[in-house]
Amino acid sequence: MKTISIIILLALPLAFVACDSKSGSSVDSGKSAAMEPLDRSKRPDPGPAPASSFPDYDTITTSEGLTLYVIESNRQPTITYRLMFRSGGLFDGEKTGLAEFVASMLDQGVAGKSAFELASEIDFIGASLSASASSDFIAVSVSGLSKYKEQLLGILNSVVRAPTFPEEELEKLKQRTVSNLMSERSEPDALIEKLRRKLVYGEGGYGAFQSEESVASITRDDLVAFHRKHFIPNNASMAVVGQIGQEEGVKLVENRLRGWRKGSAPEQPELNFPTIGERSVHLLDRSGSVQSTVRVAQQSVPRSNPDVPELKVVMSVLGGGFSGRLFQNLREDKGYTYGAGSYTANAAKMGAIVSYADVRNEVTADAVGEIFNELNRIREEPIPESELDMHKKYLAGNYMLSLERPMTIAQNVQEIDVYGLAPDYYQTYVAQLMSVTPELALELANKYLHPRKSLVAIVGKREEVGESLERFGGVRIYDEKLETQDERDSVSHRETP
Amino acid sequence: MKYLSFSRLLACVGLAAPLGAFAASLNIEFEEYDLPNGMHVILHQNSDAPVVSSYVLYHVGSKDERSDRTGFAHFFEHLMFEGSENIERKQIDKLISGAGGNLNASTSFDRTDYYINLPANELELALWIESERLMHAVIDNDGVETQREVVKEERRGRYENQPYGSIMENMAKAVFDGTPYEWTPIGSAQYIDSATIEEFRDFYKKWYVPNNATLAIAGDIDIEETKLLVERYFGEIQRGPDPERVAIDWDLEAPVTTKVVEEAMTPLPATVHIWRAPVLTDEDAEAIELLINILAIGKSSRLYRRLVDTERAAVNAAAFTWLQEKAGLVAAYAIGNRGVSIEQLDALVEEEVQKLVDEGVTSKELQKALNQKEAEIASSVGTMSSRAESLAYYHLWHGDAGRANNELEAYLKVTREDLQRVAKKYLLKERRNTLHYPVPSK
Numbered sequence: 018m019k020t021i022s023i024i025i026l027l028a029l030p031l032a033f034v035a036c037d038s039k040s041g042s043s044v045d046s047g048k049s050a051a052m053e054p055l056d057r058s059k060r061p062d063p064g065p066a067p068a069s070s071f072p073d074y075d076t077i078t079t080s081e082g083l084t085l086y087v088i089e090s091n092r093q094p095t096i097t098y099r100l101m102f103r104s105g106g107l108f109d110g111e112k113t114g115l116a117e118f119v120a121s122m123l124d125q126g127v128a129g130k131s132a133f134e135l136a137s138e139i140d141f142i143g144a145s146l147s148a149s150a151s152s153d154f155i156a157v158s159v160s161g162l163s164k165y166k167e168q169l170l171g172i173l174n175s176v177v178r179a180p181t182f183p184e185e186e187l188e189k190l191k192q193r194t195v196s197n198l199m200s201e202r203s204e205p206d207a208l209i210e211k212l213r214r215k216l217v218y219g220e221g222g223y224g225a226f227q228s229e230e231s232v233a234s235i236t237r238d239d240l241v242a243f244h245r246k247h248f249i250p251n252n253a254s255m256a257v258v259g260q261i262g263q264e265e266g267v268k269l270v271e272n273r274l275r276g277w278r279k280g281s282a283p284e285q286p287e288l289n290f291p292t293i294g295e296r297s298v299h300l301l302d303r304s305g306s307v308q309s310t311v312r313v314a315q316q317s318v319p320r321s322n323p324d325v326p327e328l329k330v331v332m333s334v335l336g337g338g339f340s341g342r343l344f345q346n347l348r349e350d351k352g353y354t355y356g357a358g359s360y361t362a363n364a365a366k367m368g369a370i371v372s373y374a375d376v377r378n379e380v381t382a383d384a385v386g387e388i389f390n391e392l393n394r395i396r397e398e399p400i401p402e403s404e405l406d407m408h409k410k411y412l413a414g415n416y417m418l419s420l421e422r423p424m425t426i427a428q429n430v431q432e433i434d435v436y437g438l439a440p441d442y443y444q445t446y447v448a449q450l451m452s453v454t455p456e457l458a459l460e461l462a463n464k465y466l467h468p469r470k471s472l473v474a475i476v477g478k479r480e481e482v483g484e485s486l487e488r489f490g491g492v493r494i495y496d497e498k499l500e501t502q503d504e505r506d507s508v509s510h511r512e513t514p
Numbered sequence: 515m516k517y518l519s520f521s522r523l524l525a526c527v528g529l530a531a532p533l534g535a536f537a538a539s540l541n542i543e544f545e546e547y548d549l550p551n552g553m554h555v556i557l558h559q560n561s562d563a564p565v566v567s568s569y570v571l572y573h574v575g576s577k578d579e580r581s582d583r584t585g586f587a588h589f590f591e592h593l594m595f596e597g598s599e600n601i602e603r604k605q606i607d608k609l610i611s612g613a614g615g616n617l618n619a620s621t622s623f624d625r626t627d628y629y630i631n632l633p634a635n636e637l638e639l640a641l642w643i644e645s646e647r648l649m650h651a652v653i654d655n656d657g658v659e660t661q662r663e664v665v666k667e668e669r670r671g672r673y674e675n676q677p678y679g680s681i682m683e684n685m686a687k688a689v690f691d692g693t694p695y696e697w698t699p700i701g702s703a704q705y706i707d708s709a710t711i712e713e714f715r716d717f718y719k720k721w722y723v724p725n726n727a728t729l730a731i732a733g734d735i736d737i738e739e740t741k742l743l744v745e746r747y748f749g750e751i752q753r754g755p756d757p758e759r760v761a762i763d764w765d766l767e768a769p770v771t772t773k774v775v776e777e778a779m780t781p782l783p784a785t786v787h788i789w790r791a792p793v794l795t796d797e798d799a800e801a802i803e804l805l806i807n808i809l810a811i812g813k814s815s816r817l818y819r820r821l822v823d824t825e826r827a828a829v830n831a832a833a834f835t836w837l838q839e840k841a842g843l844v845a846a847y848a849i850g851n852r853g854v855s856i857e858q859l860d861a862l863v864e865e866e867v868q869k870l871v872d873e874g875v876t877s878k879e880l881q882k883a884l885n886q887k888e889a890e891i892a893s894s895v896g897t898m899s900s901r902a903e904s905l906a907y908y909h910l911w912h913g914d915a916g917r918a919n920n921e922l923e924a925y926l927k928v929t930r931e932d933l934q935r936v937a938k939k940y941l942l943k944e945r946r947n948t949l950h951y952p953v954p955s956k
Contacts, residue, residue, distance in 0.1 A: 055746055057600045057646065060609060061638035067564030067734070092562060093895045124813075133823065136813035141882045143889030162889050189826055196829040196851045200781040203677045305779045308670040338616070339607035349604055352663030355671050375671045407612035414614010414633050421563045421897050 069417045074430065077267055081277045082251030086430050087266035088258045090423035096166050096259035097424060098173045098270075099158035101431045104247035106152040107222055107286050107366075112234050114227035116150035118190065119243050123148045123157060125186035128179035132186055135172075144169055146176065152223050153365045154435045155247070163260035170273050177248055178277060182240045194232050202497040205303065205310040205375075209476045211499055212301050213312050216472040217369045219291040228498075249280035254434040256427035288366050290316065293470045298486050301495040302479035309381040309477035313388045315467050317361060317368040320436040324461060326449035328361070331461050333408040334400050335359050335391060336372055340407060342391050343372060351387065353380045365436055370466065378478060382485035385473055389489075392468040399455040413447050542895070544905055545737060546915055551753040552725025555744055556905045556915050558732040560898065566733030568630045568640035569902035570648075571910055573728075574721040575624040576701065577694040577840070578759065583709060585701015586717055588621040589665055593714065594628065595619075596657035598646035603657065606643055613639050621699045624839040625910065631899055634734035638743060644729070645747035648722055653714050666703050673700065677779045678951060681786065685836075688771045688947045689788050689843045693762050723754030728909055730902040762840040766790045766940075772948040782829065783850040784951040785859045787867070789940050791844045794837035794911060800924045801932040802835060802940065804883040806844055808875050808933075809833045809866065811886055816866050817846065827854045827862055839911065844940065856950050867941050874934030887925050 077085040109115040124139075124146055125132040139146055144161035159173040201207035211226045218224030257266040293316060318325065336343035336359025347357035357374035372392070376384040419425045433442055453461075473489055475482070486492050495501055544558040579586045597603040610617045615632035628647075630640040673679040683698050690696040729748070731740060768790065792798050809816050810833035813823070821828040833846035846867060848859040894900055901918075909915040917924075 055750075057642070061642050063613065063633075063639070064635035064637075067634050069564050090896075093892050095889070095893045133814065133819065140812035140814040141878070141885060143882075143885040143887070145889075160893065162885075162892055189823070192826060192851055193822070193829045196782055199852055200677065200829075200849075203779045203781040205675055306675060308667065308675045310675075338611055340611040345604075348664055349660065352660045353667070355664055355668035375667065375675075377667060377670065407608060410614045411611040415616055417614065417633060418563075418565050418616070418631055421565050423896070 067417075069420060074426075075263065079250065079271055079274065081274060082249075082279050083270075083274065083277070084254035084434055085267060085270055086254070086256045086427065087261065087263045088256060088423050088427045088430070089260075089262055089266075090258065091260050092423070094163050094260055095160060096163040096169060096257070096261055097158055097160040097427075098170055099156060099256045099258070099427060099431070100173065100177060100253050101255075101435055102155040102157075102247055102253045103153075103435055104252060104283055105150050105154045106225070107288070108243070108247065108283065109225065112239055113225040113231040114194075115235055115239055115243055116155060117227075118187075118194075118235050119240050120148040120150040120155050120157070121190055122182050122187060122240055123176040123180045125190070126181040126183045127175040128181060130175070132183070135175075138168075139172060142168060144172065146172065148176070166261060166269065167273075170269060174273050180244065182237050182244070184237055187235075187237055187240070191232050191235070194227065195229055198227060198229065198232070203303075203305075205306065205308075205476045208301055208303065208497065208499075209310045209312055209474060212299060212474045212476065212495065213314050213369075213371065213472075215499060216297075216299055216474055217293075217314050217316055218367070219289070222286075222288045222290075223364055223367070226499075246280070246283055249282070250274065250277045251279045252282050254431050256431055258423045258427045285365075290367055293472065296469055296471055296473070296490055298473040298489045298492045299475070299495060300479060300483055300486060300492050301474075301476045301497065301499065302483075303476050303497065304478055304480070306378070306476065306478040308375050308377055309384075309475050309482055311374050311376060311381065311384055311388070311477075312474045313372040313385065313392070313468075313471050314474060315370050315471045317370045317465060319366055319368060320363040320432075321365070321438055322368075323439075324465070325361075326446050327453050327457065328461050328465055329412060330405070330408055330450055330453040331395065331400075331458050331465070332359055332361055332370070333412055334404060334458070335395050335466075337408060338411060340411065342395070343374065343388065346387055346391060347374050347376070347384055351380070351383075353377065353384050353387075357384075363436070378481040381475065381477060381482040382488060385475075385486070385489060389468055389471075392466055392471070396459070396462045396466055396468070398459075400458050402455060405453065405455055405458060409450050409453060412450050416447065416450075542901060542905070542919055544915060546905075546909065549724065549745065549748055551749070551751055552723075553748055553751075554728045554909060555741075555748075556728065556730040556902075556909060557735065557737050557740055558730070558898075558901055558905060559735055559737050560732065560901075561734045563898075564634045564734050565898055566632055566634045566637045566640070566731065566735055567898040567902045568632075568637070568644060569730045569732075569899070569906055570628045570644050571728040571730070571906040572626045572628075572721060573624070573726050573910060574626055574757070575622050576697060576699040577623045577762070577838070578721065578757075579694065579697075579701070581694070581697070583705050583713070584697040585665070585699070585703070585706050586709070586714075587626055587721075588699045588701060589661065589706050590714070590717060590721075591619045591621045591626050591628075592661040592665060593653055593657055594647050594651055596654075596661075597652045599650040599652060601643065601646050603652065606647075609639060609643065615639075623695055623699060627903070627906075629899060629903070637731070637733075637735060637740065638747075640731075641743055641747040645751065648724065648727065648748070649751045651718060651722070653711065653718060655711060658711060658714065662703075662706055665700075665706060669700050669703060677777070677781050678784060680775060680777065681949070681951075684773060684775055684949050685786065685788055685843065685845060688773060688949060689790055690841055691771070692768070693764065693841055694760060695762075695838060695841045719754065720757050723757070724748060724751050725753050726757055728906045730906040730909075732898040732902040732905070764790075764793065764841045766792070767945070770945060770947045772950075774950045774952065776952065776954060778954055780951045780953050782852060783854060783856045783859065783953050784847060785850075785856050785863065786845055786847040786949040786951075787860075787863055788843055788845045788947040788949065789942075789945050791835065791837060791842035791940055793840055793842055795839075796837075796842075798932075798936050798939070799837055801928045801936045802837070802844060804880065804887065804925060804928055805870065805875070805933045805936055805941075806833045806835050806846075807883045807886060808879045809846060809870070811883075814882075816869075817848070817863065820866055821848050821859070821862050825862060827851060827858055831863070856952060860948070864943065867937075868943065870934070870937040871941055874930055874937070877930055880928070880930050880933065884922075884925060884928075888922055891921055 359372040817831040821831040831848040908917040
């Protein structure tokens with residue numbers, strides 16, 4: 018497989034007419050062209066650009082205050098119900114991981130059924146249930162064959178409204194979670210993500226991660242309280258996706274969820290973020306690493322910032338897909354890595370811009386240098402028109418392709434809800450992409466990319482890469498628990514007063 | 515919370531059948547034919563969205579390599595992105611990006627595939643690129659040198675730098691020893707380094723011929739017009755000699771092995787039990803798959819229920835099949851909770867497997883497995899890309915693209931007696947190979 022790094026696209030224009038300005042003049046390339054001999058030296062002309070529009074959907078608010086969307090699609094005989102609560106790990110308080118525990122415990126027992134009885138019921142109809150928490154939201158979805166549409170909704174209804182959170186199952190989950198924490202300490206991808214978040218966001222909120230202590234602190238009462246406060250219909254949206262019509266979908270959901278009690282929507286917590294004044298370098302020493310996992314990260318705007326679509330074009334030039342500069346430079350030119358690119362980590366309160374590459378030990382510092390070169394270049398030189406044009410079409414075209422998946426459409430409709438985006442966000446999205454000129458791109462790059470306030474985070478073998486990184490500044494060293502020597506000292510100091 | 519699983523390590527070289535094929539209730543219409551040069555073409559029209567997917571499947575994978583040139587098929591996949599006589603080096607990615615599309619490729623033991631997804635008005639671009647790289651890909655030093663480094667990093671990143679990263683290689687070695695399946699698609703870096711440009715060109719000439727390729731196109735196309743375009747781009751490509759393939763003597767009853775893999779970064783104890791299994795077209799294939807699903811799919815499955823839930827011994831336990839063109843295996847594994855011994859994991863997995871052999875399954879379990887299969891098939895036909903892939907898959911391995919439309923039928927024929935019969939035939943303890951990943955003592 019070539020690589021896995023492709024910009025995550027946000028889908029759903031209301032009326033998107035694709036992208037080639039010359040397409041109006043090129044004729045249908047089929048039969049007429051077949052008369053002439055084939056000229057293999059030239060890229061074939063595209064046919065007339067297709068028009069594509071987002072399938073109509075209505076936003077319904079049920080009498081319980083639930084926001085409801087039905088996205089009909091008859092491509093396959095399946096249906097998915099997806100509930101998204103506007104509360105996530107930011108509400109953990111002192112008990113990091115609480116929202117994740119709530120999500121994981123939803124199917125571990127519901128009124129009248131044990132975990133195993135519920136699992137047997139889900140498995141017997143070939144359904145799948147998933148529940149996960151991020152910092153900003155909790156998503157719970159059930160999918161299966163559309164002939165079981167009522168049963169599927171019944172399963173979702175019971176896990177979100179009547180979970181019993183049995184003590185015994187909580188103990189099992191804690192044990193597995195602690196084992197997983199052990200495992201994550203040997204996985205470079207898990208380690209770098211924790212380090213990156215800790216550096217960009219500081220200790221709490223988006224930067225918090227679970228530990229043996231936080232796992233031990235979570236009680237059944239915590240789960241019950243979190244559930245009672247946040248799992249209310251007026252704190253959620255639901256998408257019904259698949260082989261079901263609007264009217265039937267609305268009726269089904271309204272009937273089944275009747276009596277779900279409203280509550281007062283929880284107030285979003287205030288967050289403090291660290292001020293990052295200058296560049297700094299952070300190395301998590303993993304003695305067995307045969308490759309350095311490199312991230313250059315900075316703080317960025319919240320998901321709802323109005324410049325996000327235009328900034329996406331700049332980010333695509335920098336590191337989107339196979340044609341992004343980081344991929345072309347670090348992989349195709351230098352052969353340092355299998356994959357390289359950049360992405361925007363979306364979040365409600367503060368996003369992050371991250372450039373990444375996994376490179377062999379001996380070129381670690383050179384790779385970091387090239388990432389900075391590309392960050393600087395895009396701020397200093399206007400992007401050539403043709404390169405910019407390619408990336409605008411890349412984003413717009415792939416956005417159109419993503420309309421093929423009704424689940425993507427539903428997820429993005431729900432993103433409007435959870436991130437508070439403009440209601441017409443997707444109607445104007447493509448026009449915003451296409452509006453980016455080299456001048457605007459340069460302005461946005463200077464406004465939003467901050468190489469001098471970037472954090473270099475690396476998981477790698479200190480013995481082989483530590484010294485070479487000093488050219489970017491003093492290197493702070495972390496262990497696999499993400500503690501520095503200082504932090505370890507102060508912890509042991511506290512423990513032995 | 516993400517649960518630790520081997521699936522990421524195992525899935526990434528495209529071994530599994532696509533979760534493709536279509537539910538019995540859907541009828542995916544298609545046309546298929548051979549070009550005079552032997553290339554098989556399958557066309558599916560659907561206008562739900564203005565997209566088109568092109569999927570080219572070459573019948574060459576790592577098992578077609580020489581034992582002193584492993585990794586060739588996969589390396590070649592990388593070279594196919596370099597350029598052709600008419601497409602400048604490094605332009606393929608950019609052409610597709612600039613047309614608003616995406617592309618990728620993968621290599622498994624048995625085949626190499628290339629896909630391109632585009633807005634429907636750019637079909638011809640896909641045909642141009644795919645015909646160029648089949649007709650006259652440029653294989654030169656520049657491309658080879660860069661990709662050598664890239665592939666080494668792919669190997670490090672996917673396998674050498676990950677806990678349990680050697681699992682796939684160890685499984686293949688344990689069970690496929692003595693056959694060309696004993697090495698995995700990523701191969702050995704040393705062989706790619708020592709190969710000459712001439713050898714890469716010979717590999718290309720031998721395997722990348724139209725008579726070794728299947729082209730499937732699905733999406734918003736006009737069938738008649740597409741036929742003309744396919745003829746226009748691929749018709750002039752010369753047929754090659756049918757590639758000669760090494761015969762593989764697949765012995766289900768070869769001696770078993772046990773291996774302890776000591777790796778410093780192993781975080782939790784793990785055990786893998788592996789049995790030799792038949793080839794993917796064998797009449798037992800569907801029964802084996804259902805049996806493994808009963809063991810492994812869902813929180814009510816036998817392994818999860820026993821090891822994770824009841825005994826609290828494992829953080830995860832599952833099983834899977836790797837049925838290939840000319841060999842096969844099935845495996846069950848458990849990753850233990852902290853402090854659990856490998857012996858305990860072994861005993862529990864062994865007991866659960868032995869119960870299948872001794873007692874078979876209940877009729878409710880069979881029904882559950884069939885329902886899960888039905889749902890899996892139904893939920894995998896949404897995109898044009900998945901449809902093209904599925905049609906090509908069934909054409910290549912079963913000689914019947916139409917099987918994509920009635921895949922479930924083969925499973926519905928399976929009885930409880932079949933399940934116990936295949937358990938007795940393949941999952942006996944004396945046929946079991948064992949891999950252990952102990953946690954190193956510090």
